[in-house]
Amino acid sequence: MEDLQLLDAIERYLNGTMLPEEKKYFQQLRRNTPEIDQMVVEHRLFLQQMDLYAGQKELMHSLNEVHNDLVEKGDIYEGGELNTKGHVIQFWNKYKRTIGIAASIAGVVALGISFLVTQLSPATTKSDLQELSRQVKELNTKTNVLAAEFKRNPKIPEKPTYTSGGTGFLIDRKGYLVTNAHVLKGKGVVVSNSNGPELSATIVYKDDSTDLALLKIDDENFKPVTSLPYAVKKSNFDLGSEVYTLGYPRNIIVYNSGYISATAGYDGDTASLQISLPANPGNSGGPVLNKNGEIVGILSTRERQAEGVVFAVKAKGIYQLLEDLKKNDTTYQNIKLPASSSLKNLDREQQIKQVQDYVYQIKVYN
Amino acid sequence: MVLKIHSGVKPETNEQLLLRGLAENDAKAIETIYKDNFKMVQAFILNNSGSYDDARDIFQEAMITLYEKAKSESFVLTSQIKTYLYSVCRRLWLKRLQQMGRYVAQSEILEETIAVEDDIAIHEKRNADFAIMDRAMNSLGEPCKSLLESYYLQKKSMHDIAADFGYTNADNAKTQKYKCLMRLKKLFFSQYNIGE
Known part of the structure; x- marks a missing residue:
């Protein structure tokens, strides 16, 4: 292909990697052929723009990382409980020993109290909330028909009986997915996005107290993605800001939008936030994104009594989950959450197009 | 100034x-x-x-x-x-x-x-150029976007890129990069005015 070689030559000429004789010849060619001369000028301008673009993009990435770092360390205060966390860390470093002793005493007392409380307290209030995981019994017939069409995946059992399901999304290029812990009522997991086959996945980590879980796609048909378009937001957000979600309440991906209606969750739970948005069983574990394409939360429960009152675990929880995980096991050191979003300034339709491939339907079997 | x-x-x-x-x-x-x-x-x-x-x-x-x-x-x-x-x-x-x-x-x-008005004016022009490139990049679709990012932003070699994306050799990756680059340039220059 001649054009290809020409452009290749121009690029080498411009970045100075041409050999002296070739360069001499090329300059001659430039002088004699106005079209080529024009192409060189144009391409130089383009490469300049590309360089500036690359530099600024890298800087924006660094700025976001530094910002999140400083928020984490408590050097920057962004409202809410984040600051106290910073203080707690400083405080902790100062009084490590004393706290250690005090904590062990407190621990014993707390255990005693919590035992008494569980013994004496009435039935839990959990029933006010409905987990948005999905009963997938009705799916079985459909998936069996579909399964026959695909080449059989040896890791997935022949006729799995799905016990629960929901939504999850990638947080790392190499196939780590985040979802809700309550979605995973079983041992085996099958995931699929809007255009791919079913892939097998394993449960890496599950924490019922925060209702978060980490899955790893371990299927040979899964190809690592080059980059994730969205970021996972660590810091706080503003009341009333617009958000949207993608999830699998049905067998196809469904979009819904709403706004942050409270910065704390059910019963004052500061680890989650309240969102006004229509959600259905199956939306559990889906990402909640703001207008800049940053993930602010993970959709988890809705209030039974009220329409459109939905709760999401704050995205900060994902950072904590990873920290906990890395403390115990060094194999997960390389998981890196995407810190900058390439979706800023794109309109909603464009954002969805780019995000939807990384949102997976999750089905669980025993 | x-x-x-x-x-x-x-x-x-x-x-x-x-x-x-x-x-x-x-x-x-x-x-x-x-x-x-x-x-x-x-x-x-x-x-x-x-x-x-x-x-x-x-x-x-x-x-x-x-x-x-x-x-x-x-x-x-x-x-x-x-x-x-x-x-x-x-x-x-x-x-x-x-x-x-x-x-x-x-x-x-x-x-x-x-x-700082002058600096801000320069910055705003720069921001507009950035937005044009960003829009052009984002409307390319995959794998073009990632391919060009790997080459021009992360400065990876064609050899590494071929391995990352699963091309059988660097030449095939180069052909693909060329096609993507032509599309990107077209998108970019349709918005960016050289004359000014």
Whole structure:
């Protein structure tokens, strides 16, 4: 292909990697052929723009990382409980020993109290909330028909009986997915996005107290993605800001939008936030994104009594989950959450197009 | 326009080092500048009906303006970084408030500020160019977008790119890169006016 070689030559000429004789010849060619001369000028301008673009993009990435770092360390205060966390860390470093002793005493007392409380307290209030995981019994017939069409995946059992399901999304290029812990009522997991086959996945980590879980796609048909378009937001957000979600309440991906209606969750739970948005069983574990394409939360429960009152675990929880995980096991050191979003300034339709491939339907079997 | 030397303050060499670090995208330098200046800007924006997110946006915008300035060859440090960032943020935020149609009470200037209008104008042009490239990149689709990013942004070799994307050899990857590049250039130049 001649054009290809020409452009290749121009690029080498411009970045100075041409050999002296070739360069001499090329300059001659430039002088004699106005079209080529024009192409060189144009391409130089383009490469300049590309360089500036690359530099600024890298800087924006660094700025976001530094910002999140400083928020984490408590050097920057962004409202809410984040600051106290910073203080707690400083405080902790100062009084490590004393706290250690005090904590062990407190621990014993707390255990005693919590035992008494569980013994004496009435039935839990959990029933006010409905987990948005999905009963997938009705799916079985459909998936069996579909399964026959695909080449059989040896890791997935022949006729799995799905016990629960929901939504999850990638947080790392190499196939780590985040979802809700309550979605995973079983041992085996099958995931699929809007255009791919079913892939097998394993449960890496599950924490019922925060209702978060980490899955790893371990299927040979899964190809690592080059980059994730969205970021996972660590810091706080503003009341009333617009958000949207993608999830699998049905067998196809469904979009819904709403706004942050409270910065704390059910019963004052500061680890989650309240969102006004229509959600259905199956939306559990889906990402909640703001207008800049940053993930602010993970959709988890809705209030039974009220329409459109939905709760999401704050995205900060994902950072904590990873920290906990890395403390115990060094194999997960390389998981890196995407810190900058390439979706800023794109309109909603464009954002969805780019995000939807990384949102997976999750089905669980025993 | 050359900025007037800030009254009585001699630029410190330490600041020169920080600025050189910023121009090279050095994480340590960025963190130092960030840490020393963000709080002041945040306080200003929160006090003037902005949110935490606004403060972050505006401050980062100002950092990019400073970065562009630090990168240009003709750059001479003529004011303290603090004064410069504060002035840019102040100007950017008042401008944004005006755009939102909010009434801005021009407080009697008690703080020291310097004229940054020219820098902001340059930055805005730069931002517009950035947006054109960004839109062009984003409308390319995959694998073109990632392929070109690997080559032009992450500066990977064609050989590594071929391996990453699963091409059988570097030549095939090169052909694909060429096709993607042509599309990108077309998209870019349809928006970007060379004549100006």
